[in-house]
Amino acid sequence: MLDLVLPIECGGCGAPSTRWCAACAAELVVRPDEPHVITPRQDPGVPVLALGRYAGARRQAIVGLKEHGRTDLVPPLAGAVAAALGTLIAWGVVVPPVTVVPAPTRSLAARRRGGDPVTKIARMATAGVEGVAVEPVLTMRAFTRDSVGLSSAQRQRNVVGRVRQRAPVRGEAVVFDDVVTTGATAAEAVRVLQTSGTYVSAVLAIAHA
Template sequence: MLDLMLPLECGGCGAPSTRWCPACATELRTRAAHPQVVAPRLDPGVPVLALGRYAGARRNAIIAVKEHGRADLVAPLAQTLRIGLDQLLTWGLIETPLTIVAAPTRAWSARRRGGDPVARVASAAAADRAGVTVTRALRLTGFARDSVGLSSSQRQRNLEGRVRVARPVAGAVILVDDVVTTGATARESVRALRGAGIAVQAVLALASA
């Protein structure tokens, strides 16, 4: 009866009566343990890695958090990110002390979504992790359009010169984003961070499109 009044469904596959099903959890955990190097069309100048393709349960969960207010899915996405971070640390690609910088988002988008979803996932992933901190050091200035539907050159022009470092960051940094597509956001973010004298080790995305 409760399911009829307040229906629950898995944020990854739509299975009824559960917020996050075991099959989707296993899919994300397994792939997160093997971060893949990807090559976006716009090279940010540092290694870019993704924890899976922007498809299936991963895509649905990211959209549910960003566009439908499914705050309950922050935890499984954060677990996925933490597994990926641990693997990069094991490989020696990144090292602690480490600062995770969340990719910038438009202020009005963050307000509409009840907060910055990338920063929320990153903060949950780094919780109680020794030597890892999270900061929203980047912000967008001026007018930047929504990137959905834009070509790689349009995305680059849309963000060019609009990413700014809002606060100082010490030590090594990894940039974290939800989805890497053309690489425009990563490229401008890395450019801004390096321009402020900040060492960026890599870009890590929950998914690549």
């Protein structure tokens, strides 16, 4: 009866009567050789790693969270990110103490979504993890366009010089984003952090397009 009044469906595949099904959960499992190194069109100068393609349950979960307010999808995405961070630490790519710096987002988009979903995922993924902190110190300057639909060159022009850092970051940093497409935002985020004297060890994304 409750499902008829307030129907729920899986955020990954749309299956009824569940918010996150076992099949979609299996798609987000981080395997021993993951995350994988990817090569975006714009090289930020540090390793860029992603948990998988921007497709299937991974894509639907990100879209559901960002565009449809499905905050119930933060936990499964955060769980995958937590596992990926653990792998990077075990590999020695990331050495604690480390600060996870969420990629910058437009303030208008964050307000529309009830907060920055990338920061929410990062905070949940690192909760209680010793030596790992989250500092959302990067923001987009006003009048930055939404990157959806822009070409690679347009994305680069759209973000160059528009990322600013509000506060210093102590020690090593990892830039974290939900999706890496051309790498323009990641590259500018890395550049800004490095200009302030921060050592950036990697960029980590949930998905790559």
